[in-house]
Amino acid sequence: MTGGPFKFAGLDRATKTLTVVRDEQWWGRPALLDKIVFRALDVAAQPGAFGNGEIDFFPIGTEEPAYRLVQRNPDAQIRRAGATGYRHITMNGASDVLRDARVRRALARAIDRRKILEADLRGIGWSGNLLGNHFLLPQQKGYQDNSGEVGKCDPQAARKELDAAGWFLRGEYRTKRGVRLEIDFLASSDALQGRNRGRIIQAMLKEVGVRVNLRFVPVNQLFEKFIIPGNFDMTVFEWSGIDFPATWSRDRYMQPEEGGIQLNFSRTGTDQIDAALNAAVAETEETRAVEKLNQADRLLWQHAAVIPLFQMPDLVASRGTLANLGAQGFSSIVYQDIGFTR
Numbered sequence: 001m002t003g004g005p006f007k008f009a010g011l012d013r014a015t016k017t018l019t020v021v022r023d024e025q026w027w028g029r030p031a032l033l034d035k036i037v038f039r040a041l042d043v044a045a046q047p048g049a050f051g052n053g054e055i056d057f058f059p060i061g062t063e064e065p066a067y068r069l070v071q072r073n074p075d076a077q078i079r080r081a082g083a084t085g086y087r088h089i090t091m092n093g094a095s096d097v098l099r100d101a102r103v104r105r106a107l108a109r110a111i112d113r114r115k116i117l118e119a120d121l122r123g124i125g126w127s128g129n130l131l132g133n134h135f136l137l138p139q140q141k142g143y144q145d146n147s148g149e150v151g152k153c154d155p156q157a158a159r160k161e162l163d164a165a166g167w168f169l170r171g172e173y174r175t176k177r178g179v180r181l182e183i184d185f186l187a188s189s190d191a192l193q194g195r196n197r198g199r200i201i202q203a204m205l206k207e208v209g210v211r212v213n214l215r216f217v218p219v220n221q222l223f224e225k226f227i228i229p230g231n232f233d234m235t236v237f238e239w240s241g242i243d244f245p246a247t248w249s250r251d252r253y254m255q256p257e258e259g260g261i262q263l264n265f266s267r268t269g270t271d272q273i274d275a276a277l278n279a280a281v282a283e284t285e286e287t288r289a290v291e292k293l294n295q296a297d298r299l300l301w302q303h304a305a306v307i308p309l310f311q312m313p314d315l316v317a318s319r320g321t322l323a324n325l326g327a328q329g330f331s332s333i334v335y336q337d338i339g340f341t342r
Contacts, residue, residue, distance in 0.1 A: 004023070004026065004335060004336075005026045005029075005030070005031040006020035006021060006022060006035075007023040015039070016039060016041070018038045020038075021034065022035065026336070028336060031335065032336065032337065036338070039054075039055055043061070046058040046066070047069045047070065047317075048069075050076070051069060051070075056322050057319065057322060058317050059314075059315070059316050060124070062120055062124060062126075062193065062315075063192075064122060066317075067123065067125070068123070073317075075319060076317055077317075077318045078315060078316070078317060079326035079327040080126065080327050081313075081326075082311055082312075082314065083311065084240060084314075085238045086137065086238065086308055086310060086311050086312055087120065087236060087309045088236065088238070088306055088309055089108075089111070089234060089306070090235055090265050091234050091304070091305050091306075092233050092234070092266060092267060094230055094267035097182070097183055100165055101304055101305075102164060102165040103161075103181075104305060106157075106161035106162045107183075107210065107234075108151070108307050109152065109158040109161065110204055110207065111201060111204050111307070112153040113307070113309050116197060116309055117310045119193075120193060121310075128310045128311065128313065130147075130309070130310055131308040131309060132144070132146055133145065133146055133147075133308065134297050134301075134308055135294075135296070135297055136293065136297075138311065142291070142294065144294050146294060146297045148301055150301045162210075172206075172209070172211075173209050174209040174210065181209065181211065183213070183234055184212075184214075184215045185201055185202065185213070185214055185234050186222070186227070186232040186234070187236065188216065188217065188219040189218055189219070194216075194236070195216055197236060198212075198214045198216070201234070222237075228265070230261075246277070246280040246283075246293055247281060249277075250277050251263040252264055252306075253296070253300060254273075254277060255273075255274055256269070266305035269303070269305075270299065270303060272299055276299060279292045279295075280292035280296060314328065315327060321342075323338070323341050324338050324339060
């Protein structure tokens, strides 16, 4: 059954493909294509499959090797837009060291977000800008940079805040009551970019006396075995789907309850943040709803459990003759209009 211009035709588990064909009963404009074949591929295998002509389209992401491989293909196009998601640092507020918001703020101020942005986006033809909001992207109405002092790299201020929290430098690293200030940074072992990012953060935090242990795990275990159960101190990943920022984001920042954490992987929050989010969700007038979102956002920056880095680029590799399918940004795919030029 389908409610769209294509209907299910078959699933091949051996080739990991799913095929849909034009639905002649579709009420709208008939689809231009006879069929579409969706193929499940490991991320690392997608550039090679594209280069061999096995697939016509795939998302490049932010990995430079994939970008360069597509760039060298004379039959390919790289299509670009700003994505609807953003990359961020999440700190586990349930860990012994990171329960204290003063420590989280200090770590945020010790990290140069600009250097992470430049490293992550190097070599893919996209400059990007630092993001100053947990809910809104620069293209959305009401966007404000609410990052304030927390979003500015200031190692000296970070050192003072750690001193105020009772973590004093003893030799190379800080200690408190005989315990060393030490955190684990979690990343996928399958992504060179993630491993490099971990090393950059490790070096930055060492400058203020914080020891960072790098923990690289297989990508298929990253969430299931580590992030979801809370077996981490700090990590970086992407949030997507903020077309409806108040409703999409509420479960990411509300305080965990006995029933579970929802999507709040930082496992922390405040009554004030909850009240501001609930007010934004309940507000029916757009301008006032955005004002309440920005109020909640200012509180989240001070809480410093999730630190936005930058809006993700939407970079896709496409066969040059493929039409009406590309980097969608905030738009939706109109499947019946996808086709090939002659």
